[in-house]
Amino acid sequence: MKIIFLVSSMGSGGAERVAATLANAWTERGDDVTLIATFSSRGPCFYSLSDKVRFIHLADIVSRQGRGPLQYLARIKRLRSLIRHSDADVVVSFLTNVNAMAIIASFGLKVPVVVCEHNTPSADGRSMLWKLVCRFLYPKASLLTVLTEGIAASFKKMVPAAKHIAVVPNPLPDELFSNSYPPADRGSRKRIVSVGRLNRQKQFDVLINAFATLAPRIEDVDLWIWGEGDQRAALEAQVLRLGMTDRIFLPGNTPTPWSEMARARAFAVSSRFEGLPMALMESMALGVPCVSFDCPSGPRELTQDGRDGLLVAPGDADALSDAMSRLLLDDALCEEIGRRAAISIRERYGLHAVLPKWDQIFSHVEKI
Template sequence: MKILFLVSSMHGGGAERVAATLASAWARRGDEVMLVSCYSGRGHCDQQLDPGVRLVWLADRMGGPTWLRPVSKLWALRRLTREFRPDRVLSFLTNVSVTALLALRGLGLPVVVSERTDPAYGDDVLEPALKWLRRLTYPWALRVAVQTPQSVPHLQKVVPGAKRVAVVANPLPDGLPPARRQEPRTDRCMLAALGRFNSVKQFDRLIEVFAQLADRFPHWDLWIWGDGPERAGYQRRVDALGLQDRIHMPGFSRTPWDDLQRAHGFVLNSRVEGFPNALLEAMALGLPCVAVDCPSGPAELTRNGQDATLVPLGDERALSAALARLMQATPAEREAWGAAAAASVRGRYGLETILKSWDAAWGEDGKNG
């Protein structure tokens, strides 16, 4: 099977990590995989790929003046596709998917496009022209994939013509260590969070909640890994609270699993998610987790609070109570919660399970219908 996989870039984001995991898995099972980064500026690859994956930068095949770049991208992708002659096409992210559907129109290929955020909540960052083009082109796709059942009606609202919708969750990534059996035995305990420093992740509110708990739990610290435009402002707030020795923001982590394994608990306080990879990985590593019930993903991942503590979105009092329960629990209690979470998500989001879902999205033989 020849699979053409289109992404925006291969930088350090969650969608890129999922793309690397899927492309590598298909290559290992014997498929011929071409992974195409459609970012116009070429860029670089921050992800680990199986040697069998052929990585192509579409920018290397584009020519002409800058003002012709959108048209040049369409023709470059169409030529590349004709050369490769794939059996299946998968596209990640709205802008790439619209480009793919326009460029490959009329070639008779089974194209599956995948939204990486919940359409009801990610649309505020899309330009009006891109929304219109998505509405026009998505009905041409064999299927449109979203990451959670909650996203299906949201997609059909913004793209009424998208009748063939598949739900395909993110898989656990390649190389994830086994779930730990025991939390670290240390003098200080670590509450971990991970993500980009922007308003969506609501780290500012998490800092305020932790500040209210800091005196009650003097042996606990909050560590937030990530980077982004709001980080400096958050650091100023931490300094103003006098908690610079208790709240740490060390920047982007290149070893997130190692960092998570040193933690005694994990918290997700996002306003919205497409699919919270950090929560999935923390649960799979055996951490007891607290998550807000934001759209979309935490309810599905935690089985409505069975496998982690789920609190209402925007209820900081409930978040504070849930974190207090985690911090005052015994190590044995936290280990039991983490073990149950790991067993649950490793069974439901294992790579083989998710690959079968993608095969089903194309149809068993990869043909339309």
């Protein structure tokens, strides 16, 4: 099968991790995959791609075609040409801005287009303009995929004319389960770890405040927040203001996130909203006990209504602090939550469970 796969970039985000996982899995089983980064210029791919994946940076091809709207139109024109001459069986697109470009560029070419949304429009703060764009364009796609039933319900309201909406969760790569990662030394300081972009969505300022509340009571634990983003300066100032520079660390991106997660006593999620958070899923797969705000959507689905992790009310820093304290102080609770989470995540989100869902989608769109 010939697949054109569109993403905005191949940086360090969760959507990019999923794109790499799917592209590699499809090529390894014999599919022909062309991965196109539509908005970022050429640079290193944060996640490893198989040599069998053809990787194109659309921005480099049209870099001299003016700026602003002119360059956007040039990218659509070039993408349309790539699709027309590819003899592709399907176009798969990730995230809203790329989805819009994919639908416009493929209009009239008779190539099925599957667009994928990773967040819920009722919570992610998208503008009215983008809601209207989705409402108008998404019915022209062959199929829309979302990560959870809750996200599906939101899109059914926002895009009532959408032809088909399917729930397909993100997969985890086989190497996450096949590799071994050494846990933290028993004699070392405990770590609470979080991973994500340093932006408003992730609400790391609340996590920092929650940790600062428990820190005087539990002295042998530190907080490590891995990632980069536009709130770095504000978060660093907050840590300094709290006098926590020797307990709270923001070391940036890491090429070995699974190793850092495996060393953690607990993994924490403080987001305003999510889709199906990859970092939380990965940490649970590694058997790391987690605590998360019960935000829309993802943490409740991943933890099976709080059975495989601790859920607390969204935005409640005191409840988050108390839940982290429970995990730090109760060895038996940590061991049991981590064990259940690892088994459940492997069964529900391994490639063996998710790839057949994509095969069903490809079979469906071929018949439309």
